[in-house]
Amino acid sequence: MDDKYKFVEFLGLRFNVANDLSVLVSAVLVFILVFALSRKVTMRPGKAQNVLEWMIDFTNGIVKSAMPDGSGKQFNLYAFVLFLFIFVSNQLGLFFQVKVGGFTYVKSPTSNPLITMGLATVSLLLSHYYAVKKFGFGGYLSNYARPVKFLLPINLLEEFTNFLTLSLRLYGNIFAGEVLLALIGTVAKSFGAVTFVAAMPLAMVWQGFSVFIGAIQAYVFTTLSMVYISRKMEQE
Amino acid sequence: MAGLLVLGANQVALGDMLFILISFIILALLVKHFAWSPVTKMMDARSEKITGDLDYADQERSRAEKLAKEREDALKNSRAEAVEIVSKAKESGETQKKSIVSDAHSEAEELRQRAKSDAEKAREDAMASAQNDIANLSLEIASKVISKELNADDQKSLIDSYIKELTVNESK
Numbered sequence: 001m002d003d004k005y006k007f008v009e010f011l012g013l014r015f016n017v018a019n020d021l022s023v024l025v026s027a028v029l030v031f032i033l034v035f036a037l038s039r040k041v042t043m044r045p046g047k048a049q050n051v052l053e054w055m056i057d058f059t060n061g062i063v064k065s066a067m068p069d070g071s072g073k074q075f076n077l078y079a080f081v082l083f084l085f086i087f088v089s090n091q092l093g094l095f096f097q098v099k100v101g102g103f104t105y106v107k108s109p110t111s112n113p114l115i116t117m118g119l120a121t122v123s124l125l126l127s128h129y130y131a132v133k134k135f136g137f138g139g140y141l142s143n144y145a146r147p148v149k150f151l152l153p154i155n156l157l158e159e160f161t162n163f164l165t166l167s168l169r170l171y172g173n174i175f176a177g178e179v180l181l182a183l184i185g186t187v188a189k190s191f192g193a194v195t196f197v198a199a200m201p202l203a204m205v206w207q208g209f210s211v212f213i214g215a216i217q218a219y220v221f222t223t224l225s226m227v228y229i230s231r232k233m234e235q236e
Numbered sequence: 237m238a239g240l241l242v243l244g245a246n247q248v249a250l251g252d253m254l255f256i257l258i259s260f261i262i263l264a265l266l267v268k269h270f271a272w273s274p275v276t277k278m279m280d281a282r283s284e285k286i287t288g289d290l291d292y293a294d295q296e297r298s299r300a301e302k303l304a305k306e307r308e309d310a311l312k313n314s315r316a317e318a319v320e321i322v323s324k325a326k327e328s329g330e331t332q333k334k335s336i337v338s339d340a341h342s343e344a345e346e347l348r349q350r351a352k353s354d355a356e357k358a359r360e361d362a363m364a365s366a367q368n369d370i371a372n373l374s375l376e377i378a379s380k381v382i383s384k385e386l387n388a389d390d391q392k393s394l395i396d397s398y399i400k401e402l403t404v405n406e407s408k
Contacts, residue, residue, distance in 0.1 A: 013251035020255045027263040031270075038271035041278050043285065052275055077272050081264045109256070118256035 006103050022109035025096075026089040034084070059083050059222065066226035067233075075229060078126065083222040086110060086119065086170065090214025093178050094207055110217075111175040113168060120167035123225035124159075131232040143235060166224055173217045177210040367399070374398060 006017040037052040045053060059080040063072040093108025109115045132140045144155045184206060188199035374395055 008251075010251065013254065015251035015255060019252045023252075023256050023259050027259050031263060031266055034267050034271040038275055041274045043278065043282055045278075049275065049278075052271065053279060056272075056275060056279070076276075077264065077268055080272065081260070081267050084267075085260065085263060112252070114250075114252045115256050118253040119260070121253065122257060122260060 004103050006105075016112070016114070018104045018107060019109055019112050019115055022089070022092060022106050023115065025106055026085060026092055026109055029088050029092070030081070030084045033088070055084070056080055062219070062222050063226050066223065066230045071233070072226065072230065075126075075226060079222050079226060082119070082123070082225060083218050086221050087215060087218035089115075090174050090218060091211060093174070094181070094210050094214070108174050108178060110170055111178050113171045113175075116167040116171040117163075119170070119221070120163050120225075123166065124163055124228060126225075127229040127232040130229060134233055135235070139235075143232075146235065162228055166221065166228070170217050170221050173213050177206070177213055180206055181210065370399065370402065371395060 005019075008015045008017055034052065037048040039048065040046060041049060056076075060076050062083070063075050063079045064070075066072060067075075089108055089110040091108075092106070093111055096106060097104070098106035110119075128140075131143065135143065145152045146155075181203065184199050184203045188196045188203070375391075378391065378394070
């Protein structure tokens, strides 16, 4: 859309204040959520601990479905944090947007491609790192020429398409959700009270759907991250 | 999106990727320290405890079954024992009764015998003393009545015949 952002130059790098603030807010929210739920950890779990354990079981299930042989236990924490962070990020822009003087400061961080690319980079770097760790550097390189040699260019290309589809799928879904929400907002303001009342249920429906999309996309991103990692760690 | 990419072309904020990388790592570390480790540790401990408890329950149940069987056997045995004890008591009571009755019988018999023999003896004694008394008495009478020529032999035969007569009379 036509949002304007403040930029800050630091150490020769350019920072988008809106992105960084949103990431920070999401991270703090995730931490507060998890911190609050894990205060009284006991053998017989209370309500809060039950919720947290349910979430942990859920993300452990994602990891297990990608790596059923139990080798994925080291990724349980990563999947948990990734899922929660993306979920909270997706929901953030739906109910919490800060605009001051025409500049956006807080929105869904995942509605920016750079942020989703950053997350995808983390996942894919992890997959490459563990592949090298498992097969050695030579084995890792030779895996690109499997199962047959002429697939080498396709396998190389796949690395880039994986990166782009993983990041842009998340970005596209969340960005589209915010765009449509903003469009409904402009419709509401266009003809006074009549359109405001008419747009209200539309906005509510779309917000509900966006919550659903946000949850699904967090799940998809986590699942695909685990699938990419598991595919790197097995020899075809 | 095209607009954003065009816009981004002269204003790509690569620092954002660095920022999210660092903040994500910090978030992961914090979550691990404050929530993940204690909760997963507790979950592992709980699953271990549950397995342990299940094993323990199995063990205890088999032990209880064994114990119940032992108790049942003991109960059966004790019932048989009780029956045995009762019958034994009955038997010993019976024998005791018999022995008491027979003792009493024999004692009574003995008493009767003794009484009988005592009576017999008393009669014989009485008889003997009477015989002596009569002999002396008749000797005195005879010496007084016929205090002349009667020697001892004649006198004796006279007395004996007299006593014979007396005993024949008595036994009649």
